[in-house]
Amino acid sequence: MNAEQRARIEANRQRALERLKQRGIIRDEQAKKMEARNAPKPAKSVTDKPSDDVPKDKVQNSKSASVNVNSSVRDASSKDKEAANDEGIKRSKRPLDKIRPTIRKQDYIEYDFATMKNSHGGFINIEEDYEGPDNKKQQSLEDWQRSQRERRALYENAPPPDHPSLAPKCTECNINTELDPLLLDTFHLQVCKSCVKAHPEKYSLLTKTECKEDYFLTDPELNDDSLFYRLEKPNPHSGTFARMQLFARCQIEEFAFKKWGGEEGLDKEWQRREEGKAERREKKYQQKMKEMRIKTRAQEYTKRLLQKKHGEEHIHEFSNAVDGGVNDDGLQVLKRRCIGCGLETEEIAI
Known part of the structure; x- marks a missing residue:
């Protein structure tokens, strides 16, 4: 390999390094290490004596050739440095060229599944932005866990009052202070768990259908939040159906008695509706019988006409x-x- 080939290889290598730097694939420190590793070895000193077997004219020719090679390499390196300086100035004017295709944390998106809703269409979407820990629809997992801990501390691990007389008591037995958290929080009823079990005719929960069939309440009345407290749960029949609403029996009875005039008025209304159902059934039966008689007479009359017409009598x-x-x-x-x-x-x- 002669000096021109070496100089050409060195120039190509320098240009390749500059292109890698420009694209952001390697950094300046890495380029310096590569240049130091691929730097040419120092030539032998002039003081080295040639061997006796080599003629003097060949030694002089080799010295002149080495001098020419070193001068050409220095010229090529100086030109490459100037070109690198010019490219550096150009890159400083274009800041977008410094962007490197590296893996960064902001390239990844972390989804909080507590703020998402399954639309049952094969995908999960976010309906609206997060508004705060009080928004139950867009509540994060940490906020939900914190609210559960606060609820447990409020109802189960709550500290005792300063004096037993200050503790809220059950309105049914006036003795027990351990109230049912569900009825207290949802329906605002101060009743203990033992009284709830002992009096299911007052503190049991009714569905919306039972309220309409047993107490003759309408949908607008049951949907009014100012009239009744309600507990919403997922529908046990299907997850796509409307949510199930539960009502306290004592509150439903109190409103129904006011509407129909007490228990006797509710019984009269039930009797009136049952009589109306019986009348409607009897009227429908008589109408069907009348239609059947008319149809039978018409068929018999038509048969007789045909017999007289065709002589089959x-x-x-x-x-x-x-x-x-x-x-x-x-x-x-x-x-x-x-x-x-x-x-x-x-x-x-x-």
Whole structure:
């Protein structure tokens, strides 16, 4: 390999390094290490004595060739440095060229599944932005866990009052201070758990359908938040159905008694509706019977008309009476027979 080839290789290597720097693939420190690793080895000093076997003219020729190679390499390196300085100035004017395709943390998106809703369409979407820990629809997992801890501390691990007389007591037994958290928080009823179990006729929960069928309440009344407290749960029949609403029986009864005039008024309303149902059923039955009679008479009349039109009407011609013996009652029986169709009749002589 001669000096020109080495100089050409070195120039190509310098240009390749500059292109890598420009694209942001390598950094300046890495380029310096590569240049130091690929730097040419220092030439032998002039003081080195040639061997006795080599002629003097060949030694002089080799020295001149090495001097020419070193000068050409220095010229090429100086030109490359100038070109690198010019490219550095150009890159400083274009800041977008410094962007390197590296993996960064901001390239990844972290989704909080507590703020998402399954639309049952094969994907999960976010309906609206997060508004705060009080928004239950867009509540994060940490906020939900904190609210659960606060609720547990409020109802289960709450510190005792300063004096037992200051603690809220059950309105049913006026003794127990351990209240049912569900009825207290949702329906605002101060009732202990033992009283809830002992009086299901007052503190059991009713569905919306039971309220309409048993207490004759309407949908607008049950949907009014100012009238009733409610507990919403997922529908047990299907997740796509409307959410199930539960009401306290004592609150429903109180409103129904005011609406219908007490328990007697509610019973009268039930009786009136049952009588109305019976009347409607009887009226429907009579209407069906009337339609059936009209249909039967029409068919019989049409049949007779067809028989008269086509001559298919048959008139029986009975034979003389024949003694048929005595029946079970001891009466004399006479028998006659149609000559045309063979129809037999029995006659009783009285």
